[in-house]
Amino acid sequence: MAEAPIRLGMVGGGGDAFIGGVHRIAARLDGHYTLVAGVLSSTPEKARASAEALGLPRSYDTYEDMARTEADREDGIDAVAIVTPNHVHAAAAIAFLERGIHVICDKPLTSTMEDAERLAEAARASGALFVLTHNYTGYPVIRQARQMIAEGKLGSLRLINVEYVQDWLTGAAEGKQAEWRVDPARSGAGGSIGDIGTHAYNLACFVSGLTLDRLAADLDAFGAGRELDDNAHVMLRWQGGAKGMLWCSQVAPGNENALRLRVYGDRGGLDWSQEEPNSLWFTPFGEPKRLLTRNGAGATEANTATSRVPGGHPEGYLEAFATIYSEAARAIHAQRRGEPVPEDLLYPTIEDGLDGMRFVAACVRSSANDSAWETP
Amino acid sequence: MAEAPIRLGMVGGGGDAFIGGVHRIAARLDGHYTLVAGVLSSTPEKARASAEALGLPRSYDTYEDMARTEADREDGIDAVAIVTPNHVHAAAAIAFLERGIHVICDKPLTSTMEDAERLAEAARASGALFVLTHNYTGYPVIRQARQMIAEGKLGSLRLINVEYVQDWLTGAAEGKQAEWRVDPARSGAGGSIGDIGTHAYNLACFVSGLTLDRLAADLDAFGAGRELDDNAHVMLRWQGGAKGMLWCSQVAPGNENALRLRVYGDRGGLDWSQEEPNSLWFTPFGEPKRLLTRNGAGATEANTATSRVPGGHPEGYLEAFATIYSEAARAIHAQRRGEPVPEDLLYPTIEDGLDGMRFVAACVRSSANDSAWETP
Amino acid sequence: MAEAPIRLGMVGGGGDAFIGGVHRIAARLDGHYTLVAGVLSSTPEKARASAEALGLPRSYDTYEDMARTEADREDGIDAVAIVTPNHVHAAAAIAFLERGIHVICDKPLTSTMEDAERLAEAARASGALFVLTHNYTGYPVIRQARQMIAEGKLGSLRLINVEYVQDWLTGAAEGKQAEWRVDPARSGAGGSIGDIGTHAYNLACFVSGLTLDRLAADLDAFGAGRELDDNAHVMLRWQGGAKGMLWCSQVAPGNENALRLRVYGDRGGLDWSQEEPNSLWFTPFGEPKRLLTRNGAGATEANTATSRVPGGHPEGYLEAFATIYSEAARAIHAQRRGEPVPEDLLYPTIEDGLDGMRFVAACVRSSANDSAWETP
């Protein structure tokens, strides 16, 4: 029988905030959640207006109030999505975790390392789940890439090249989306390296299964008067001997959202681009390149299991995001039933969030130290 | 304030039927519908089991029963999605239209021309809306293509080349999806020409704004023992002097769902492929090719208005499908308020459905008549 | 030991004529020819000036004079390249063939069917070779495509879709290249169908090994005041049951020289585009698509044998053209040694030229007869 929908609250995401709308669609897409409460803005009037526009049953002025009140209600929220600027993540998430409400939180984890540690403690101490929306891990062919590497299809890994290239900060930072992302107080010590570099790093780890040993970084802020990096070059040394490069940029004209991952082993290679997310190049060394597709010929179980429609019917960003939400739903449902979280779920956790924060911090340290090798 | 969700019923779409699941996600994605009732299969036990699996409040054994009962309820369905094999469309749709329940119906319209005419009469007579899910018209860059042509960016149109190529019938037809599609009794006189050729034809008309004058067709059934065409070659003559070709196939190995539209005028050309649905090639004659993107640089209002996320964050098949549903929702909401259907809505109607049926019939006639030119 | 170079003459190709320069590079590229004589223009002064500019030892005013004089010289030309407008091909070629001088002739064969028959007779009667430069058959991966089909890799062929799309006649025909191509007196009864349609048709035959049974064509002249077709739509029925479509156009903005061939059988499919000539898509039905490359992994003997450099080092149009010249050289060298022409040579012959002429004539007839099916 169908599970009852999960009652969801939201912190942030009012008005035309990009990522709030994304979370709402992602929650809705597979039918596992109902959005019933929110504090959609830190400005109470805006919060109320946004809640009304969305037809939300319950609107609050502060997340503390929402956490407290919802925890006390019989029909209170089961989970909350946190989609504020980074500096609010920790305090908001802790308020819910402490009351046993599951948290689905946008990335990067927090704006400071201290906040990250504090949040991690709270998450570990709580019986509730903490899910970090590194949404790119939700793409079916990314799941296949991970499975293929785990099964040894590439042999022993040697190289990981990951890049995440955008152009929207080429000129001055304008608009609400841009403003807080270039403000150290709200964003944290990393600019592009925090905003998108963490996605790139997380994806590389997720697919390869490797752990980073050391990095050497060169961060730049090309935009006039910009305090945070808008471009980062990083050399990578993975445990076990693989090497790599990571490039993230928000000042490269002609790139909308060009996240690309390439992984090479002694037996084969993989190449994936987020802007063509339904296919994956696979080359067994010495053989012709093969274009694997989402839910098409050559799809593995991990690919098929996260696909909604047949190959050739493109799924995209929202579907990948929804997969994170739907995996969270499976975990929440399992917990409801008193069962352990299913082992096949791959949503990112608090540990991935911490790992990303350490990565950003190490990049900042290395860059400040003339690109010396740093351990994250 | 947010509009109250539209109560939706569904006929067909039980078990693992591909298109039923698509309609449910499309209805859910933008949050305008709640699925509350259904007769998900023509086999009552299956219908009930499917309804239970989906958590549907009300399950019926027949669409007649559902139409009657829901029409009588205070909280009965506002609209119904019809996702059965083609031969059921007409009778089911009429049952709801006659009771003032809006119909969202999968394509092609019906299995016979007689059914199509009957349904068209019912739709015209009804105060309820009839929406046909030629979903490919929902892609944002397709909307931009239509707008650009209407604005004269290509000059006077000369050529339209449209193809829709798949490979899943290369071997024997297996499984539920395949079976009814190759059965004249359930599918109608057209095989691939009805199943996907109508999509291609509809898309060409939608984007170009042209009306077909005559066609010459050559239909084949390559699959062993297959009664209906699995490949169709069609030459097109449009009113006003433009020419074109349409090719649809389900026996071309290496093609998953390769719908492609090219339109050329005396001032420029457009080229779009469904499997890369977030971009559109535009060449003003004598200038370099430009790659326009969904909600990216160069996006027109029609493109932006149907986009959910920024460029570089791929939207896909389900989002385009959802756009049809959401446009239907806007029409339904307008009707609720006693207002006329907004003029900017572009969802396909009963007339598009009839047009598609005439196209299929003309192709079948032409092919039977040694590819003589036929008027649809 | 190295063979002595073949002494080559040229008729046409003076000034900045596009195709004359191409033939000269093609002759030179693999080192088998030395250009020693020519009548590079029908205007004697231009012929002399062009010969001088190219450093040609011997320049003539007429091809008759060149044929006679060179045939008498001890060190006269072994072969002649004919690169004039179409209406000159027959008379010029016959003049050389009758004197035992090998002819390498540009396509289409001639401007009229009568000329074609006359030339064919002369070619069959002559001991000299006749080579037609359908240069696209010289691409290494096209050779592989032919080999794969011959070896049954696609199974039984069902579909051939070939298109050759350009845009340079979108506006008025300007310049020397354009002028004679739109003039029936110099070009023949076919416009685009003769200029590029013959290439497309030849390529389809070359790769598939099939023989055309019937065709139905719809030809148009969109350019203002244009007498010859600048666009052609053709439906194809091949002997043995395969079907197909051919589209050629010179009025499709955004297409430079977009020749594309797709072939599908019951076991697999091939897809090739001339503008990316170093790769070939191959899909065994039910398996992932594979990108075969020129002289790369998966290359067959036919591919490797016509490649000059390793995969990833793009070869192009001139190299493919040179392959036709170099195969002609191997035939000429064999004849010199009194040996038969090697069996592995695949350059197009007088029969291919005649076949192309019949194809054009049938297209023109069919189009004039309301697209009735015609036998070429």
Next chain:
Amino acid sequence: MAEAPIRLGMVGGGGDAFIGGVHRIAARLDGHYTLVAGVLSSTPEKARASAEALGLPRSYDTYEDMARTEADREDGIDAVAIVTPNHVHAAAAIAFLERGIHVICDKPLTSTMEDAERLAEAARASGALFVLTHNYTGYPVIRQARQMIAEGKLGSLRLINVEYVQDWLTGAAEGKQAEWRVDPARSGAGGSIGDIGTHAYNLACFVSGLTLDRLAADLDAFGAGRELDDNAHVMLRWQGGAKGMLWCSQVAPGNENALRLRVYGDRGGLDWSQEEPNSLWFTPFGEPKRLLTRNGAGATEANTATSRVPGGHPEGYLEAFATIYSEAARAIHAQRRGEPVPEDLLYPTIEDGLDGMRFVAACVRSSANDSAWETP
């Protein structure tokens, strides 16, 4: 009037050596050279057999002998192509330069820095020309990229990302091509960084017009028992503030010869891939991406001037290589006439060669010094 062909000798390039054959075609393609002498192998019998197979008039056992003898002949060679393994370049080139014979030399310049300095002295002292075949600078759209940047189309440069990725050393190094390239005695201190990294570096400098300030490198030899690097990660700091990354690899399965250059300024970006060498992506910031083509719409003078055939007729690796040869020919012809070398010639010189050697040396130093920033 046509210039008399340049008499060319060759050192190295016997048997089936890849690069020797390339130089011969490149020299022949535009008709400026005649190959008349050579010492095609260091093994005299092989040298003679190769010369005979190629129909070379004069074969020598040593380059010293060839240099001396040809310099004394009335009809001796004007220029020599040096295509040996790297460790022979310096001594051979000097032997010819000292006798006033022009040298066209393969890259990298030499195997040691000392040799490079010695050769540079000889080149500067000689009246003869020294041309280094960084052939990728010969591509027409690369010429356009250089011109656009010089004209400010990208604004102030911020980022250069260049990569040159191959896979042929993924397994063990086998065959003649591989052997000397992995041998420090014959190749020099750099493996992949010398073999292909120098191409990538040279291309970045050529197109951007920038001068490298510092670099930080991480070199690896993944192949079992390999002494020289087969993968290199390099971070770049250019004079004036631009940054960049360079990646070269010969162990990345699925990459044949994937040289790619991306350059970004504050007004636009360029993106070029060697395996699709006839096109160039250009994005003026805030506008749609444009696909510029070789000799097509939007081609600048620098593009057109180095093109042989119209857009859509792909030129490739050999043509780009031939452009270097043909520019050298124009310089040689100018010198013959007592004129200065034309200012528009862009072939790489001894200074480019020295620059490349310093780059390799700095990479090796940096990598040995834990990736510390080094000045080349």
